[in-house]
Amino acid sequence: MTIDGLVYGYVANEETYPDKAVIIEEGSKGDWVYVILKGSAKVRKRTRKGVVTLDTLSEGDIFGEMVLLETGQELRSASVVAADGPVRLGVLDSERLVKDYGTLSSQLRALMRSLIRRLKETTDSVCNAVVENAERVHSLKLDQVLPSEPDKT
Amino acid sequence: MFCILIALYIISKDRKEQQTMNTMNDKEKIPPVKFLHYKKGDLIVKQGDYGISIYKVIKGKVQIFNESGDKEIDINTLGPGGVIGEMNFLDRALEARFSSARALEDSELEAWHPAGLADEYEQMPYIIRHIANQTLKRLIRMNNLTAQLTDQVEEAKKAAQEEPAPARRNFYRKGVILDCVYRPVDSPSKARLEGLIKDISLSGMGLDIRTKNALKFSHKPGAKFHIETVLPNGKKIDFTAKIISVIDDRTPGKLFLGMVFDELADGARKSLGFFLMPT
Numbered sequence: 255m256t257i258d259g260l261v262y263g264y265v266a267n268e269e270t271y272p273d274k275a276v277i278i279e280e281g282s283k284g285d286w287v288y289v290i291l292k293g294s295a296k297v298r299k300r301t302r303k304g305v306v307t308l309d310t311l312s313e314g315d316i317f318g319e320m321v322l323l324e325t326g327q328e329l330r331s332a333s334v335v336a337a338d339g340p341v342r343l344g345v346l347d348s349e350r351l352v353k354d355y356g357t358l359s360s361q362l363r364a365l366m367r368s369l370i371r372r373l374k375e376t377t378d379s380v381c382n383a384v385v386e387n388a389e390r391v392h393s394l395k396l397d398q399v400l401p402s403e404p405d406k407t
Numbered sequence: 408m409f410c411i412l413i414a415l416y417i418i419s420k421d422r423k424e425q426q427t428m429n430t431m432n433d434k435e436k437i438p439p440v441k442f443l444h445y446k447k448g449d450l451i452v453k454q455g456d457y458g459i460s461i462y463k464v465i466k467g468k469v470q471i472f473n474e475s476g477d478k479e480i481d482i483n484t485l486g487p488g489g490v491i492g493e494m495n496f497l498d499r500a501l502e503a504r505f506s507s508a509r510a511l512e513d514s515e516l517e518a519w520h521p522a523g524l525a526d527e528y529e530q531m532p533y534i535i536r537h538i539a540n541q542t543l544k545r546l547i548r549m550n551n552l553t554a555q556l557t558d559q560v561e562e563a564k565k566a567a568q569e570e571p572a573p574a575r576r577n578f579y580r581k582g583v584i585l586d587c588v589y590r591p592v593d594s595p596s597k598a599r600l601e602g603l604i605k606d607i608s609l610s611g612m613g614l615d616i617r618t619k620n621a622l623k624f625s626h627k628p629g630a631k632f633h634i635e636t637v638l639p640n641g642k643k644i645d646f647t648a649k650i651i652s653v654i655d656d657r658t659p660g661k662l663f664l665g666m667v668f669d670e671l672a673d674g675a676r677k678s679l680g681f682f683l684m685p686t
Contacts, residue, residue: 354532370492383556
């Protein structure tokens, strides 16, 4: 995936993080929304047994949007860490993003909120399942990145 | 000139009316929002069914779950404001319902026809649509992962139930053959009888003796002996043990005594514990 020109139009600033640098810390406050311009980053979440690596983000992927679009959520739900070398990020214009979001009808906003909330809850379910899996089945290790395209059941 | 102005006015009026009529026609085609009531336990949406309506919970609680074989995987519970069917709306390729939904209590829902939102969705700011699509993809992946991981855990649980339970053993027991000397605790005799310790744990041991030893003193269950031995690591230990079973050994002229420790001093317990540590 490469950065989309229309998304790039929202980039207000650019930042570069060295390998393994924490871009977003789970549980911290913050409302910056980022897009990966170059490089990759890992999404990590704490569990009672350790940290689970949920996903690898690549160029064009947006992250940090949950806090901005989901009302009532103030804290970051997961950590994002630079992976496999430095990562160049675009910091999106939050004000413009919120303004755009505000133009949606209440129905579409409810739909978006529901989608984001559901992703958050399903991610929590996955973390619980990974911990249980690591304890019982041993087919997964906590620090291993979860498969990107699991077999559809 | 005046005629031209009148003509322009009429054309403009017609266009406005035509536009109004078109809007009305479009609106007429879109079914109005419906309010639906469900009793506790009613199925609202079934996974795999074809459906395009979007539901919003107004009152009550709705359980979202996936069906995998004959079991249900709980996804989440929606309260007022929660939306069902957004995935089908956002991903037109998902013709079948991705999950099932059931009323957990008497509930009231609002049903929207997606046509009412489709135009707005197409026209919404590009970046918001991009975020919606990205969130949808992540959600589909997480849903599939939950199902896959839950299946694996369920299979492991099932396999564990099918496996016969291992014989319970309270103490780790080590197979050994140790020379020992022993004498009855309640006898004033200074006799030193010989035996072979076979199997030893922190709770007791097996003692192989010659039958003729039993001629001199009682070797019945309940009899207590003071025993001295040297562990393979060179540690000398002594303790008191009580007979709990007497079995004729396979070798004629021998008896096998099952014994439990009666008195095992801290030093001896420590040496024995160290020796018993699995290597």
